Amino acid sequence: MQTITPVILCGGSGTRLWPLSRKGYPKQFARILGDESLLQGCAKRLSGQGAGLSFAAPVVLTNADFRFMVAEQMLEAGVEPGAVLIEPEARNTAPAVLAAALHVAASDPDALMLVAPSDHVIPDTGAFHAAIAAGAEAAASGQMVTFGITPTHPETGYGYLELGEAPDGSGRAVALRRFVEKPDADVARDMLEAGNFLWNAGIFLFAARDVIAAFEAHAPELMAPVRDAVKKARPDLGFLRLDPEAWAKAESISIDFAVMERAGNLSVVPYAHHWSDLGSWAAVSQEAGSDENGVCLSGPATAIDCENTLLRSESEGLEVVGLGLSNTMVVATPDAVLVADMSRTQDVGQVVKTLRAKGVSQADSFARDHRPWGYFETLALSERFQVKRIVVKPGAALSLQSHVHRAEHWIVVSGTARVTIGDEVKLVSENESVYVPLGAVHRMENPGKVPMALIEVQTGSYLGEDDIIRYEDVYARENDG
Known part of the structure; x- marks a missing residue:
């Protein structure tokens, strides 16, 4: 063999x-x-x-x-x-x-x-x-x-x-x-x-x-x-x-x-058998299959009197509806929507270049940011506050860290968090909250067997992901969360 x-x-x-x-x-x-x-x-x-x-x-x-x-x-x-x-x-x-x-x-x-x-x-x-x-x-x-x-x-x-x-x-x-x-x-x-x-x-x-x-x-x-x-x-x-x-x-x-x-x-x-590099949305439409009118639907999507059309939603709370469309593709995520003629699917890379030139963050980054411990997504962002939903995998832990420009308020919405603030370590359960003062050394962990989710409210003069001083990290990272 x-x-x-x-x-x-x-x-x-x-x-x-x-x-x-x-x-x-x-x-x-x-x-x-x-x-x-x-x-x-x-x-x-x-x-x-x-x-x-x-x-x-x-x-x-x-x-x-x-x-x-x-x-x-x-x-x-x-x-x-x-x-x-x-x-x-x-x-x-x-x-x-x-x-x-x-x-x-x-x-x-x-x-x-x-x-x-x-x-x-x-x-x-x-x-x-x-x-x-x-x-x-x-x-x-x-x-x-x-x-x-x-x-x-x-x-x-x-x-x-x-x-x-x-x-x-x-x-x-x-x-x-x-x-x-x-x-x-x-x-x-x-x-x-x-x-x-x-x-x-x-x-x-x-x-x-x-x-x-x-x-x-x-x-x-x-x-x-x-x-x-x-x-x-x-x-x-x-x-x-x-x-x-x-x-x-x-x-x-x-x-x-x-x-x-x-x-x-x-x-x-x-x-001579089937192969695709999924190099375009047209290729995705072909692989996913379409109805007798050439309509391909994915996620919460509805087509009315459409033909040769791709409608795709990546968000459970976002319904994509097409009415009378022909040769059209619509792909919706929570933070961006692409609408294009099906004949231009090979040109989507140009969209990214244009957005990068404009400094649009969606060109490269998602609202949901994946990390080794789980992920977070931004729910609201203003000049001096930011609201995030944070999900931590079972057994995972964020780094021991502090921030120079922001304080944080955590509200656990599912599961249980083990929270370290300074010398104090305590468990925070569903519907309970904890405040992390500016400059405090802190960490959150998920000691349970199911994902833990919390809402984080940040307040301060600067809310960037690089405002972090890391003291200890099980993932050996240097400057991310």
């Missing part, structure tokens, strides 16, 4: 599905199509055994902001990662893959690595395992394998792979002639008719030693900084933090540009 080590890339910023997916909580963590996130679906798909394969514990690459989300969601999915490598800053996929390869090669240079984005939809796990098995045969002989999706229409939102020959339907790996950048509509139609072009899925399979050799041959400038970043990496609460000083010296470049487009030992495994 062939062992495969999955390498899951989990650091994307997720602008194409705004406002549901944002920099602070990108799409791989969201439950877009069901009860599990895209990351959880990926982790489950690349675990266990199938098609003569045995999957080792995955290596996950993410950034510091997402490390606790990764750990929590992997735990919920029942998949224990072999390592979670923390990238100090985003440097694109080439440094990330090289770091993973160096980490894997330290224990087994011949290990076969399957590099996969964390945010794809591949419903037929058996067929995908069979494709991996076909690729493993080629990778074991020294080939660098990529996976190509049989196109179903002339898509302009994907890059393409030109094959040396048309697929024969056997699923075997075939030679790759070249990579093709995202085409215009006419070129995409011509490639579809030619029969030897596949969509580039951005999934790769190779031996650790072979991809390292490819970097040495085609992107040698990345070797020293990434090798140093891995060599000087330090353990941190079960994660492995790559060295930030060395990592900063690595060029930000994709693995396609750095290595794959330059290597000569390339093969492609054609994949």
Whole structure:
């Protein structure tokens, strides 16, 4: 049985599905199509055994902001990662893959690595395992394998792979002639008719030693900084933090540009089954399914006399209603609403750029802010006060901290909080409250077995999240709540 080590890339910023997916909580963590996130679906798909394969514990690459989300969601999915490598800053996929390869090669240079984005939809796990098995045969002989999706229409939102020959339907790996950048509509139609072009899925399979050799041959400038970043990496609460000083010296470049487009030992495994990168709201609409009029509804949404329309609400208290709409998408979250023509779903990233230029916080941040201990959401904000709802997971604790500019009043609405203020520690139950004076050293914990929720009223001259002096933190953070 062939062992495969999955390498899951989990650091994307997720602008194409705004406002549901944002920099602070990108799409791989969201439950877009069901009860599990895209990351959880990926982790489950690349675990266990199938098609003569045995999957080792995955290596996950993410950034510091997402490390606790990764750990929590992997735990919920029942998949224990072999390592979670923390990238100090985003440097694109080439440094990330090289770091993973160096980490894997330290224990087994011949290990076969399957590099996969964390945010794809591949419903037929058996067929995908069979494709991996076909690729493993080629990778074991020294080939660098990529996976190509049989196109179903002339898509302009994907890059393409030109094959040396048309697929024969056997699923075997075939030679790759070249990579093709995202085409215009006419070129995409011509490639579809030619029969030897596949969509580039951005999934790769190779031996650790072979991809390292490819970097040495085609992107040698990345070797020293990434090798140093891995060599000087330090353990941190079960994660492995790559060295930030060395990592900063690595060029930000994709693995396609750095290595794959330059290597000569390339093969492609054609994949003719269903696949989506959920790269647009149109793709989400297709995956979620629609009625006979092409109407796709999600959450509290109502369509009246609509056609080819997506209506989605992410808030139980917000009903989205469409009347007489055609070719329209409406996505509503508690703090932002996107209304667009369905033909412009590939341009949603431009919305984020425009909002960033205007300084609009919703471009990147949610009203709900996820933290390792739970989350908080702002209910009201004015010049000298802020009201938040805070939910703390069972057994979790916020840091021991104080504030220079604000005082806080906590009212527990469900569960029980263990509250520390100065030298006093006490339990605060439902319908009870406590006052935290400005400058007081304090902490809240949830000692119970159910989530604890409270309402926090902040008052003061400055209410920013960076007004914090941290004395002790079980999550080893420096400047967040």
